[in-house]
Amino acid sequence: DTAVSQTPKYLVTQMGNDKSIKCEQNLGHDTMYWYKQDSKKFLKIMFSYNNKELIINETVPNRFSPKSPDKAHLNLHINSLELGDSAVYFCASSPRTSAAYEQYFGPGTRLTVT
Amino acid sequence: AQKVTQAQTEISVVEKEDVTLDCVYETRDTTYYLFWYKQPPSGELVFLIRRNSFDEQNEISGRYSWNFQKSTSSFNFTITASQVVDSAVYFCALRTHNQGGKLIFGQGTELSVKP
16 A cells, blocks of 8 residues: 555665665656765755656766656666765655646655765 | 754653654745655664645654645654654655655754663
């Protein structure tokens, strides 16, 4: 019954590795997002997809590449991981891109780069 | 530019005290939406409330209440008779139509309710 799910919940890896985080929503929403929460708890948008189309791409390094195979899934692939990538990554979804709708968040993936 | 400021980084209260979390926002848009989210120690983000810019009515939900004042660009959140389970980080956020629907978050206020 989980609305927005993410896997894995924890990810520990070494610098230079490539890793992926998966997100799935079963709410029938059209829009999905990735947010990054840094060590000071600050939350910032990274990407947004609407019906598999990229609509927001904030100033995120090219090492981060989102992929949306269908509107229920939005995955995040990170190449050549760096220490500064350590953070909690949240996936979210909302019915539409309209600002009128709240966003529902997944449980987060805590990425630790050593 | 769109911005949300939560000036209180940390607040500590004793159980049963009332506490108000401040939120000040900036936007030039006339239509916008304000949100509060709760992040308990377990880490998930829980939606609490949405308020649109045309509705300045205050809202009460149990021990929670929200005071929206456009004149001061504030959307404050009050917890009455706080409980230990209210301990969490609370985020205020702004969303406008011309930003692709992204949420712009404040820095968060960490509330600690002690027994």
